[in-house]
Amino acid sequence: MSLPSWQKKLDGNRKVGSMARAALWLATEVGEGNIFTKADLRSAFSDVAQIDRRIRQLRDYGWRIDFSRDDPSLKQDEQRFVSRGADVWIPGQAKTPRHKNSLTAAQRQKVFQADGYLCRSCGIASGEEYGDDDVTQAVLNVARRKVVLADGSEEHQLVTECKRCGSGSGDREVNLEALLELVEDLSPMERRILAGWIAADRRSPEPIDRLWGLYRTLPEEARKAVAGALDDADAADGMDD
Structure with missing residues (x-):
């Protein structure tokens, strides 16, 4: 069964929303598994101010559209149409999801x-x-x-x-x-530490965390002095052994 044209804004007397048109554009022009760019999208829907948002909304209806944060192989301006979801252009299929x-x-x-x-x-x-x-x-x-x-x-x-x-x-x-x-x-000790943070609903920095934070603020020469002091302390510990 052929799909309606994504370019039509009216289906008889019924207005076809921009999200439905975007879904049809993906299904008929881009195709599952293929990449499209923001420029492609805005060129096709130059009359829709928030077409990027309409594409994102499709994810609420089972459409999988990956962004660069989802797929590291994609460039910043690229998106991949992975799979099709609900036929949102059909009346009744684009009801607001329960979680919305x-x-x-x-x-x-x-x-x-x-x-x-x-x-x-x-x-x-x-x-x-x-x-x-x-x-x-x-x-x-x-x-x-x-x-x-x-x-x-x-x-x-x-x-x-x-x-x-x-x-x-x-x-x-x-x-x-x-x-x-x-x-x-996690090791048993790490699990106990994590359980304590969860019980308190906060993490109190350990002394070594505070030292690391202070060390990170030091100029280069001061950092070298701290590193040297650690080496000297390790050497002294070795002599004691």
Whole structure:
């Protein structure tokens, strides 16, 4: 069955949205597995101001479109149309995904409370000023994060994120299965340390971390002096043995 033309803005009396047209363009002009650029996209949809956003929205409907952060072989301005999802040009197929539904005030408050009223990406609290900006104050939002569970299934979970961290982040994905495998690879001592950080919901720098931070600020000659002191201490320890 042939697909409708991506160039048509009307299907009878029904308006065809730009996301549906973008999907048809990918399916008929680009083809699965092939690369397209932002210039290609904007040339085809010169009449659509936010066509990049419409392409990203297709990912919510099962369309897989890889960016350079997903596929290191792609250049910064390239994207790869990997596979097709829902036929969003068909009425009823482009309903808002469940994980995109609006949250109630009570739901948002519950997420904020669970996350300690802190951005889980940078740790800033609502109303605090950013260290590099004495004017802008942090505003907290609730983001939907795709999580790949240990059994391989996917779900969207809610997390607190400040407006700055959420800006331009796209659809972040967390692979819980891979993370749990890394936890299993830790030594017993490392697991105890990590468990302590998790229980406190913060990491207190160890003395060696603070020393490293101070060392990194030193001029070259001072760094050499520290390195020499370590060599001398190692030599003295060897003599004691």
